[in-house]
Ligand SMILES: Cc1cc2nc3c(=O)[nH]c(=O)nc-3n(C[C@H](O)[C@H](O)[C@H](O)COP(=O)(O)OP(=O)(O)OC[C@H]3O[C@@H](n4cnc5c(N)ncnc54)[C@H](O)[C@@H]3O)c2cc1C
């Protein structure tokens with residue numbers, strides 16, 4: 001079975017999820033006697049293609065329309081390129097960009113899609129659903145299937161290095177009638193503290209209930225000489241600036257100690273803090289997904305235990 | 314301008330989720346449902362656009378658990394029209410829901426369709442993107458900002474690290490909303506009751522046109538909760554002392 005990996009890259013560098021998919025794809029192609037094929041869309045993509053040598057074959061397509069991600073241009077190109085590769089399984093990153101591609105490709109090519117996958121075999125894919133509370137395994141029917149792969153599911157190292165694959169260029173489709181135009185990219189304003197550089201993070205989630213209560217966790221962060229970070233809803237509520245957000249659409253952090261306070265541990269949060277050395281979770285719900293990957297946990301109420309920690313230092 | 318917002322009920326994740334005896338679905342009997350939080354944001358963004366530019370906001374949903382109440386809540390927030398799509402069955406896949414909605418929406422005046430970016434139970438992908446492709450219109454997902462001028466929407470799409478890309482999209486288009494420009498508004502129950510008396514829900518028959526998810530669920534299971542975490546027990550002060558001990562062990566000088 002041919003395994004097609006749609007390479008994701010950002011700011012002229014291949015993203016880790018691409019290597020994760022290449023590593024997994026290599027294993028699946030090997031097990032099923034197929035070929036691992038990487039597809040790369042970019043502007044002057046050939047240089048980037050050199051990073052994808054774990055694949056047996058690299059197909060790249062150059063266009064100025066690919067200089068920055070564009071859902072429509074990328075989708076159109078993939079719908080033109082992928083069918084010619086005799087795909088068995090098409091791996092797309094379950095990322096902001098990949099989300100715009102996988103489902104569209106599913107409709108355009110009439111191929112089923114399994115999203116949020118964190119485990120894949122030749123005949124099944126497991127989706128991490130319900131905020132990380134339930135996994136759902138899908139049986140894959142015969143015929144091609146698209147799998148959207150959650151970042152952090154597989155080892156990236158397995159998809160690095162490699163041999164001397166065949167590299168071929170394909171022409172870009174006609175882009176004269178695009179309805180989606182890229183304007184510009186904007187970086188977040190740098191904040192007062194850099195949460196990626198802290199040894200200790202006290203990270204707060206929706207369990208804190210309201211903005212006033214943030215004082216409780218801020219006091220602990222101060223005592224610990226660390227900084228206050230948060231899950232997404234806290235930032236969406238504008239209680240903390242974007243620069244404090246940990247996760248898929250926030251920052252990736254690796255502190256020595258990550259104290260998760262009133263955070264459920266949704267997959268999108270996990271993506272940003274899974275590499276912390278020591279994760280301590282405070283959450284009243286014993287079934288909260290965070291306890292599945294924290295090192296230490298307590299189901300005590302944060303309003304009891306956080307002030308008690310502050311007092312104990 | 315005509316804005317359509319699609320909304321859906323999802324199991325409340327704060328509640329315990331139980332897997333049915335079949336092992337292939339959730340036990341729905343005791344499930345508590347709530348509106349998908351991103352749909353609340355999609356509706357909020359639509360209402361903000363209405364306030365700044367003038368628009369008719371139509372809220373559309375497939376029939377399902379407590380859906381009337383959710384639609385009336387939207388009316389209480391000043392949505393103008395409510396549409397319920399019937400006949401699609403319980404728990405349709407994203408492909409089926411998208412196809413049914415596409416059929417209904419293609420017959421409605423529409424410049425902008427706002428969906429929630431995703432829902433916690435969409436095994437076969439995000440409906441917004443599917444819907445756009447069934448309708449043959451452009452889409453952008455993970456959207457955190459929308460403005461409209463003439464026939465063009467300027468939208469902000471969020472990547473990792475809070476990096477944002479700005480796109481211009483010709484309308485009609487589908488946008489998968491991650492966060493509205495402001496916290497979704499709250500309406501008191503009294504206003505919802507009022508809306509129940511004043512507003513009407515248009516019922517329209519839906520058709521999934523033979524599409525399906527294309528794969529079947531073989532098994533549902535819970536990830537081993539607590540597999541990794543060593544649980545700390547005792548009174549808050551004892552737990553606090555243990556946590557301070559762990560932090561010190563990690564070389565943090567406090
Ligand atoms: C495309 C996309 C990108 C996303 N990116 C991110 C991201 O970068 N970062 C991110 O965090 N999320 C992100 N999300 C959102 C994510 O899916 C979750 O919605 C979010 O992480 C939930 O935040 P939370 O854990 O604070 O809230 P909830 O899930 O509501 O959890 C609150 C927790 O607090 C606990 N609690 C309540 N009261 C108490 C108490 N008194 N004491 C102790 N515990 C208590 C509850 O048991 C619950 O588990 C993204 C979503 C999407 C769709």
Ligand SMILES: Nc1ncnc2c1ncn2[C@@H]1O[C@H](COP(=O)(O)O)[C@@H](O)[C@H]1O
Nearest residue numbers: 319320321375428429431432435439440
């Ligand atoms: N049954 C449905 N009825 C109406 N809208 C839906 C339905 N299912 C999904 N949606 C919309 O699509 C968004 C993404 O949901 P999902 O495809 O389940 O991830 C939701 O936030 C809704 O806006």
